[in-house]
Amino acid sequence: MTPSTCGLAGNVLLGPCGTRRKGSASALVRPAGHVSQFAVSLSWLLRFAQQHRVRERGLTAGELVDRFVRPPTAAKQCRFAELLLSEPDPRQRAAVSQGRPFFFVSHTWVRPFRETLDMLEHHFQPEQQRLWRRRPDGQPLPALAGDEVFVWVDIFAINQHAADDLAVLWEAVYDAEETLMVLDRHGLVFSRIWCLYEAWQTSRAGPSKLRLLSYGAEIDSLEKIFINLDVRNAKASVEADRVRILEDIRRDPTAGGIKGMTHRLKEALVRGAVAQVPPPEEDDDEAALRAAAAGTVGRSDGATAAAAAADLVTRLYTAAVLCHMYGQLPEAESLYRRALRQLEVSVGPAHTDTLTCVSNLAILLQVQGAYEEAKVLHRRALAGRGRVLGTDHPNTLSCVNNLANLLYDQGLYDEAEPLHRRALYGRERVLGASHPDTLASLNNLANVLHSLGRYDEAQRLQRRALYGREVVLGPDHPDTLASVNNLANALYDQGLYSDAMPLHRRALESRERVLGDEHPETLGSVDNLANVLQSLGQYKTAEPLQRRALAGRERVLGPDHPDTLASLGNLAVLLQSLAAGGGGGGGIGDATFLGSAPTATSGGYLAEAEALHRRALSGRERVLGPDHPHTLASVSGLAELMQSTGRYDQARTLHRRAMEGMARVLGSEHPNTLAAASGLAGALFCLGRCEEAELLYRRALVGMERVLGATHPDTRAVEEALERVRRCKGPGQQRQRLRGAATSAGQVTIGAVPGAAAGVSAGAGGGGLGLGLGFGVRSMLGKHTMRVQVRVRVRVAGSPVVRAGDETIKQAKRLS
Structure with a gap:
């Protein structure tokens, strides 16, 4: 890594570790002067930032290096941490880890460094450590004081006058207790090749060594970051670094190529978010939650308790959304239910945050086929948002859309159509014709018309939705791929099998890349492509795809999920085609x-x-x-x-x-x-x-x-x-x-x-x-x-x- 890169930054999500494990990488004894021994204490880092007014000036990490790191180290051509060790003041020397446990910090050099400071300071507050700092057996550990926390920050631990190779990065990541990935508001950390490389190396070092610091990040931003994460598109300040890292990934047999690395990083994100959630038995009891909400009683004071309760909800909800997006539905359901209970007690059942959680839990239950409970929750969310926000508020219209989707899944197409039209017309009026939510309603209304047998009208709407989503969201966004899939189905039902085939292939290939091989929507595309192949008489080609779809749905969704039952029937049809003599190519003649x-x-x-x-x-x-x-x-x-x-x-x-x-x-x-x-x-x-x-x-x-x-x-x-x-x-x-x-x-x-x-x-x-x-x-x-x-x-x-x-x-x- 050269000083001109964005710095050592990585994808961070980690489980609750917090101590050195016997026989782990952290137990390795490195020689004196090894790069992993140059972490600095959090207390010193905060004093350094205050001394140089880093927060007030809005300095980026790169600017901080140019102004305050390179000049004093130029004469000795050394690391900044080595200057501290040469100071006569013992407090300065004590600020360097020198072999003590440390946390690797992954961040970008192009964002204000105060974001990194704020998240580190928040993460190591005693109330926060209570939520994540644990022994391997899950028991909580005492909180670390500021001078006991050592953080490995590349701008101080790396020699900014000489190039370091990838092995230096690997050893620092491997020796760290955890990697703390600082997620800025715009998610740039996931667009930088050095950051993603660090995250990948962290995931190789241990299953629970990656932790995401996303305090205050909005869920919508996190979703977008997760969806768009793709190693192929990552950037570096120096193109040669990007080429070198990608080649290193391709050579490594454990990476699974660029596609495999991308999914490994997404899996690490999900696992890390879940790891930041304390076990269910440690959820606050109702009395403590009410006290925290009132701001009157807490572990230290009312404000602290209220903040801790709010932070727990954020952790639960973030983990639930990521699990939902990655197709880990049972885990997402459990997390949503925990978050909902916390919200109902702390802010009340009619609060907008509570209703948002109600709505997302309903959607998840609907995907899992639990229609009756989902309907109750959808109606609750719609009624509550209508009262609090008004009938034309975007969130209320989302509830109208969601209830219509549930009626659709129940086969009540005539009831779903007017609700979808209400949602579409309302969103066009309030949000505009090109808003993603409006395009979603356009897509959903097209699906209802499709199921009502109005194929020509459905196809026209699907083309509008697809064009809009490609322009607004991009060609590989999951919503865009849903429109690709749905347009292919509209063409299929009009008998245009050859026209439907390339669209279904596009949807499948992109979903495999973006969502993973076993995501429920990827399996839906597998099933759809198999059906097109069957219609074209390519029964032998279709059979392994149908069996893959069925096996995957049984594994991911369960044997009684409506999608699994659909795959049972579709495979049965294919077997009948094979029994009728369709072993190769030809149709039914x-x-x-x-x-x-x-x-x-x-x-x-x-x-x-x-x-x-x-x-x-x-x-x-x-x-x-x-x-x-x-x-x-x-x-x-x-x-x-x-x-x-x-x-x-x-x-x-x-x-x-x-x-x-x-x-x-x-x-x-x-x-x-x-x-x-x-x-x-x-x-x-x-x-x-x-x-x-x-x-x-x-x-x-x-x-x-x-x-x-x-x-x-x-x-x-x-x-x-x-x-x-x-x-x-x-x-x-x-x-x-x-x-x-x-x-x-x-x-x-x-x-x-x-x-x-x-x-x-x-x-x-x-x-x-x-x-x-x-x-x-x-x-x-x-x-x-x-x-x-x-x-x-x-x-x-x-x-x-x-x-x-x-x-x-x-x-x-x-x-x-």
């Missing part, structure tokens, strides 16, 4: 429709698919209820499985349940209802009830032509199925032109159901049509809502197998 004898491999696929469908259906009935659109999708999926294995009566019963339920919940014009009716037509055809099947197919064709268009793949597939039915009726029956027959058949709606999968017919019941629809899963990063569209595949089957049957047209009309 006449060969599949005509059927073939099941092979041992196809039998294995079908057996696994049936088990997955039954598990998905059971889980959705239990978690979402029997009439949720996602549940009805699982009914359709199991019906197609029954049909593909020759169990036509069971298939008919399930298809009818799905069709009638979707018509009731979504309306008879919805694409999902149309798909379910087509599925019922296929089952009737397999039972030899050709007149009924033909009528339903005709009605489905009319609906799909009107809703999806004549060229949509699903419309064409129903048209082909209808043609096959007519061919199987025999030469004695008069044939009509398909279009005319369909037009005169009346109206019916057929559609895929959101969030589940129905199967591809195989064997005796082979052949069919695929129709997909996504449903939204949000996670809240602060106030910005992001959606993951989970793809659904529903197949509408027909079959040349004709059995005797004399069902009347009247019965067919009744069934439809």
Whole structure:
């Protein structure tokens, strides 16, 4: 490191250590004069700053070096700490650690040094040390006095007249008790390559050696810093330093490359924030909290107690938000609940800070599928903010948006739409058309319209949201990637699979880089890409992706989460496609429709698919209820499985349940209802009830032509199925032109159901049509809502197998 760099600064987050551990790096004995022995006491540092009026002058670390460090050390070309050791005054010599325990300070040289001073002084206050200074077994340690705290600050510990290599940095980090990363208000520490390199080295030195000093930092700023952290974009004052550090990272097999290092740093941030939170059993009791809030009683005085209570809430809330953003949902829930309890007692249940915590806890529960508790909290937050802030306040509008999102997840699309319109119009009026919250509402309204089957309108809104987010937030912001994903789903449901493919790939690759391989939204993109590949007939390529999505969701979200249940159904659909002979590239053609004898491999696929469908259906009935659109999708999926294995009566019963339920919940014009009716037509055809099947197919064709268009793949597939039915009726029956027959058949709606999968017919019941629809899963990063569209595949089957049957047209009309 050269003096022209930004200085030794690093990503800092650390767990509660505070003492030297037996056998640890801190126990190493370094030779006299080693760089790690030149930390200075906090008391001396504060006196130095006062003497040179560092705070009043607003000096940066670089300016401090130029004015007060380089000049006095120029003659000896030494470190500033070495000058102190040569002083006759024993107090000056005692200010250097000389092998005693110390804390490595990571900071930038371009920010005012008073920020570093203020955070160090605050961090080592006795009340603060009580929250973090502990033994390895978790027991608290006595607070250190100012002259007992030694901090390794590069401007005093490094020779500013000579270049030091990376090994010097590594050894200082390795010997330190902790690395204290000073997070400035703008997060520049995370944009400097030296800082990130120090953080990475700290994470290698120990799992709990990185601590973030972010006192007073706003949550929104912290979120932005976390999202934008990317080693590839880090800067250095000297380009050669940046190149050298990046090359060192690439050569290290433990780094996992630049991408791996970025995620290691984010993980360290999360772990460090959690480590700064005391264990739950040490939360203040209610009486102490009320006393602190009143400012009357505390450990030392009322003001100190109140400040300590507020600081504890900040720690809890910061850790909760970071865990939420990184996908560690159970940990985030526990932290939110602790923060909420503290706020309810200390500032009251109607305080705006309390309501913010209520809202974010509701969003987290919603992401985890706990809809009923989430709804109670959403309504509480909306009512409270409306009373305190007014109906048009941005925070109130956020609550409107969040409640609408919950209704959406519950399948109550008609109820969600007016709330999303209210939020959108209010945000446009109050915040402007380009505000991130307005763009979030635009995205969310588009998703509702999508789920209502209004694909053209949804696509237009999604394009507006995507363009706005790319301009305002940047191409790799999680919200932007949500819009990329959602636009891809809109194109998919319009049958434009090849157009959807590159967007889903972009979303997946960027989410892997920004959020990590196992973040719930990354797994949503894995699932979505697999569904597009399946629609393009690339079943073998899709299979490992579907299995990855399911395994990841089971691990991260749990076996009963709605997203996990969606993956069960989607994998089942894929297995049915493989069983139908789709082992390679090609789609579903006449060969599949005509059927073939099941092979041992196809039998294995079908057996696994049936088990997955039954598990998905059971889980959705239990978690979402029997009439949720996602549940009805699982009914359709199991019906197609029954049909593909020759169990036509069971298939008919399930298809009818799905069709009638979707018509009731979504309306008879919805694409999902149309798909379910087509599925019922296929089952009737397999039972030899050709007149009924033909009528339903005709009605489905009319609906799909009107809703999806004549060229949509699903419309064409129903048209082909209808043609096959007519061919199987025999030469004695008069044939009509398909279009005319369909037009005169009346109206019916057929559609895929959101969030589940129905199967591809195989064997005796082979052949069919695929129709997909996504449903939204949000996670809240602060106030910005992001959606993951989970793809659904529903197949509408027909079959040349004709059995005797004399069902009347009247019965067919009744069934439809």
